[in-house]
Amino acid sequence: MKGGGGGGVSVPGKRRWRGLVIGVLFLVILSMLVPLAFLLGVHNGFHSPNPDGYVPVQHSSVSVSFLTLLLDLWDAHVLAIFLILMSSYFFSSFNWISEWCLYITKSSVQGTNNVAKVEGTEYVKGGIDENENCELKFGSYCLWRKEHREDMKDSMVKKLKDQLFVARAYYPSIAKLPSQSKLTRELRQNIQELERLLSESATDPDLPPEIGKKSQKMEAAIVKAKSFPVDCNNVDKKLRQIFDLTEDEANFHMKQSAFLYQLAVQTMPKSLHCLSMKLTVEYFKSTSLDMEPSQANKYSDPLLHHYVIFSNNVLASSVVINSTVMHSEESKSQVFHVLTDEQNYFAMKLWFFRNSFKEATVQVVNMEKFSLDYHDKATLSHMLLPVEFRVSFHNFDDSSTQDRTQYLSIFSDVHYLLPEIFPSLKKVVVLDDDIVVQKDLSALWNLDMGGKVNGAVQFCSVTLGLLKSYMGENNFDKKICAWMSGLNILDLARWRELDLTKSYRKLAREVSVGEESIEAASLRASLLTFQDLIYALDGVWALSGLGHNYGLDIQTIKKAAVLHYNGNMKPWLDLGIPRYKRHWKKFLNQEDQFLSECNIHP
Template sequence: MKGAGAGVAHAKRRWRGLAIGVLFLVVLSMLVPLGFLLGLHNGFHSAGFMPLQHTSPSGDRSSHIDNLVRKLGPTLPKDILQGFVNEAKNETSSTNATPKSQQKKGILAPPQNVLQPLTNRNISRVTGKAGMRGGVDESEGLCELKYGSYCIWREENREEMKDSTVRKLKDQLFVARAYFPSIAKIPAQNKLSHELRQNIQELERVLSESTMDADLPPEIQKKLRRMDAAIARSKSVSVDCNNVDKKLRQIFDLTEDEANFHMKQGAFLYQLAVQTMPKSLHCLSMRLTVEYFRDHSFDKELSEKYSDPTLLHYVIFSNNVIASSVVINSTVMRARDSMNLVFHVLTDGQNYYAMKLWFLRNAFKDAVVQVLNIEHLNPDYFNKATLSHLSLPVEFRVSFHSSDNAAAMHNRTQYISIFSHSHYLLPEIFKNLEKVVVLDDDVVVQQDLSALWSLDMGGKVTGAVQICSVRLGQLQSYLGESIFHKNSCSWMSGLNVIDLVRWRELGISQTYWKLVKEQVSMKGGSALLASLLTFQDLIYALDSEWVLSGLGHDYGVNIKDIKKAAVLHYNGNMKPWLELGIPKYKVYWKKFLNHEDQFLSECNVNP
């Protein structure tokens, strides 16, 4: 009996445990929906299911904000995220102000909609800061913040408009002039007509004296407001729209004519700046000339090296003191051995004494410099009238159409520099020399050039860098109907190795002058044609890394190519010693200029 009673008690305990388990499950099934109803779950995020972890009944959501920033970081700009964080934290601080009575009851504040859809947020065009609709000045203009949108790119790359007030004044004057004739015809608007005329005259006077915002008078804002008010009243008056339209078209035509005039004037002034020697360089030449005649102690000759064919001879045609000085200085500084270097500078009578004194005052290591006045030379078989002055390398700006797409049109404008008349005097001037290297005065040497004297040119007369992007066939309009190989590449002066022995054997100078006489009727193209035809099939193509051209006109030259090139050629109008030279290329030229020279500082020479 005792065993049977124990079994019954054991069965009762087992059923009691099952009943408690079932009751627990029922209570748990009721608590889960209750938890959702009481806000114990965060809901769903657009990127997936993310439960919020509440650290305290106060509803502190700082950790939630940080999680959102980390998840949205890769897709939103930093300034937008910062604005979002500030807004959300401010909202959190306001949420923390929940009445204590609610906290005591255990009632949590309903979750706020922290992150709104991205299309409901806007950015100010002026400040570029993120904000909610209605939270920023709508008058400043808003645009939607969408990932990769033009709006965001525009704000990040916005540039401040210069002289915006002057531009606004011109716009106001344009509109006022259009309305004034129609308003003046209405007798009832005499007061408005007088006000318009007065404002127009005031703005015309201001714009005649000021071209920048910095030049405007202090009371200009009052004038702007008065003109705005007058224009607004004029627009509210019923006028003949045809008259206003006609006047607008007249003003537009006048403005277009004025723009064309200024464009032509700008082009003329640009050419004047290119072709005219700057005042500072003219001062330098004059000061050196005066100093030369004041002190003859500088006048000394080192003629023992000038005619030695075993040395390395460089020839430079120039009338620019600092340009030729930079060429020589850069060549000497990059040479392994300057003992064997001889430079011959050929200039005109006006700059001869300035050049002579400059190169006697300045030492270039162990190299020697000879200055020659080309006007003192008297060649036997040339026309002396033609050679009475120095002629520098000639530059031709050639443009031609391409069968490629329009994007390639930019690459079809080239500056080709060729030999001048003076270059064809070389065999007569240097009768004892066998080989020379001719350098233009707009080059900078970056590597040792001694290897040029060991080149085997295979019977060719001159070594030059060829430009196969410009072939002779593409220069048909410049060369006329002469006989030439249309597929031949054009070539450049700047760095040229000349075999004077071969030059004399083939009579290159006589051939050139014969072609010049035949093409004398051609305007501008005779020198280009004569040089290209004279050396046809006689050019030894140098490696393209010897010379890099285009630094005087092309803004897109690769910096890596500049550092690799042995010689930099500033062919084009924007020479490095001019103010209009391309700034990012000037540094390679200026570092070979002696800025500490007394005459440079006195004449304010600072290219």
């Protein structure tokens, strides 16, 4: 075959060259039948027992997703692999099998973890993906974690775990190569060494100084292992085993995280406990405290404006009273009744003696001193606060197939004792201790409720019909809106006339067939007790959701008379939503001596 320098190639030579190329390509394609059959066998091996007798175990849905990912990777790259094999088959012999195994191993790990990569390990600063999508309304912890992220303190620990992951995947295949006993021993020693170190270390400072050299030794051993052809079935088996173990560990930590989060939001912070204890000790150290008995005549005067707060939190109840008084045009007519348990009674007593709220009167009541037949002391102390429910339901009017979740705040059992606790009062306004008042509330006392008992803001995005699973088989109007505690004006005279306390007790004792929690029974009883007896307050009176909803409009917040921090993220907790906290903090006397001593800085 000759080529002319001036630009011509003889026709016979050109034809011979084309014929040779076609023949070579034909032989290449034929020679690919065996490798392709092997690849198809591997592909089918994901679904059927392997030749060595390994039968895949049944995996959870997460494991199935991992398997689907591997198949997707195969489908996406099979053409590319085919073309590469055609060009390199005669030069690399069967080395491509090892490279293909390595590729799917790397791809599967990288594809299922957008934070850490086995090859070229990368870690997001703070341990949180900046592109992580958080559910605005009910994924509150996700957003809180992003706002309070810190630099990673375990980047080397994570790198070592990744190296251990890869080494374990390759070790069974290397161990089967008789000529690589030295490499097998090296891998085994490195694996054992890293396992020992990681069992004793959670953060980088826990690691020994020479950890860098150990990591380099492991990396060198992994590079050597990758240079040998390995059986894909062995790698696949090991990856499955490691993934199952990792899945179990992830589920454990997820449950543990959820438990610790609930514990954090339901437990009194150490600083607030310190405040309560210091106030209690100071109360008993004081030899004489003038508790102004002259104010006692106001406690039962029906002509004054009486506000009731159920609380075991000194700071929370103080903010409620302070914000109400600060926005009142006439504080002299205001009487606040703080109902608490015996444990916090003396702390409350001293706090409200030391702090004045214009001309308003504050009475602290120990609920456990009442001679009430309905509750014993042990039960009473745990049922002071309103009960918050996170309810899930499906809205059939919505095209979405997902369930909706909302927060409802409802009276506790103790709220139904109000007519007995204040027998001389005809009307009271009940304020939850997780609210902030932004406007004068005196207009509530002039409302004509038309025979209704409970003036409350209704939550019409949740109707009783949507809560059918909570309501049981009782007769009720499915179109009635749920109501919220937080700000409620109660006509106690009408309450006594209808004997609603008796009605509530009867409904609360009714338990449907099967298991049912006390909370679910309480929710149903509360909603049914006030069925057709709710006086709907205008929505501008109270805005709820500041304890769980990150998406509230700033202008709506400014217009609301009362801000209700219902939800887990109370403003006095570290978990509280920062941009809503300032509305609460400005009514707190942060220069108080006891707050400084207990290091309280909400």
